[in-house]
Amino acid sequence: MRYSTSNPIMTQNFWSNITGQNTMTFQGTIGKLAYLLSIVTITGMISAYVALDALAAGNAGVISGLTWGGMLGSIVVAMMLAFIRPANPAPLMTIYAVLMGMFVGSISLMFEAFYSGIIIQAAFGTVFITGSMLVIYSSRVIRPTPTFNKIIGSLTMSIFLMYGVSILFSLLTPFEIPFLHTSGPIGIGITLFILTVAALSLISDFGFIESGVKMNAPKNAEWWGAFGVLVTIIWIYIEMVRLLSKLRD
Numbered sequence: 001m002r003y004s005t006s007n008p009i010m011t012q013n014f015w016s017n018i019t020g021q022n023t024m025t026f027q028g029t030i031g032k033l034a035y036l037l038s039i040v041t042i043t044g045m046i047s048a049y050v051a052l053d054a055l056a057a058g059n060a061g062v063i064s065g066l067t068w069g070g071m072l073g074s075i076v077v078a079m080m081l082a083f084i085r086p087a088n089p090a091p092l093m094t095i096y097a098v099l100m101g102m103f104v105g106s107i108s109l110m111f112e113a114f115y116s117g118i119i120i121q122a123a124f125g126t127v128f129i130t131g132s133m134l135v136i137y138s139s140r141v142i143r144p145t146p147t148f149n150k151i152i153g154s155l156t157m158s159i160f161l162m163y164g165v166s167i168l169f170s171l172l173t174p175f176e177i178p179f180l181h182t183s184g185p186i187g188i189g190i191t192l193f194i195l196t197v198a199a200l201s202l203i204s205d206f207g208f209i210e211s212g213v214k215m216n217a218p219k220n221a222e223w224w225g226a227f228g229v230l231v232t233i234i235w236i237y238i239e240m241v242r243l244l245s246k247l248r249d
Contacts, residue, residue, distance in 0.1 A: 159197060
């Protein structure tokens with residue numbers, strides 16, 4: 001079977017590169033997604049608590065370590081998953097969830113320190129968008145056709161590349177990409193567009209899972225389906241925080 005998705009972890013020949021016994025199910029995928037989300041949430045709460053203590057003590061190095069360590073570490077693990085394609089991806093995906101929890105928890109605290117209540121608003125917004133995309137997908141209003149997946153996939157890769165360049169700029173130079181982090185009308189529009197692409201990526205992720213179940217994909221494909229949705233949900237949450245902070249600024 002050939003199925004393309006906007007998630008950069010999954011390629012058109014994805015299914016041919018994984019093996020295993022038993023078959024993929026919706027219930028199994030949801031269970032693994034719940035597991036990974038719980039790891040991110042628990043680690044995020046612990047990281048936020050540690051960052052709060054560091055903030056009170058004026059130790060910015062701890063917060064910076066959690067943020068950059070979590071972000072860069074999760075990128076490395078995601079690349080390992082993409083290129084190695086382990087037969088049992090659970091350990092690496094668990095590590096990814098821990099590292100991403102460190103990142104999400106630390107940046108959430110920093111945004112909350114400037115904009116009280118923003119994290120609750122972003123969390124509810126993320127749940128609303130995820131639920132809305134699931135309803136839209138279930139009602140077949142938007143279908144993950146090959147053309148749809150190619151367009152969303154291209155936009156996703158372009159956005160990730162832009163963020164990568166932005167990170168390099170912030171680490172190595174005093175410059176930044178124009179409007180990407182500003183709170184003016186153009187900056188808000190850019191973030192709103194990125195959030196829309198992230199939301200539509202869920203349609204592609206749901207299609208990936210449905211196709212795997214229909215084609216009796218190996219049981220370990222549940223991990224990949226859950227991981228794809230996890231990455232997209234975290235992306236939506238981060239963009240929601242950025243959008244709300246720009247609107248408040």
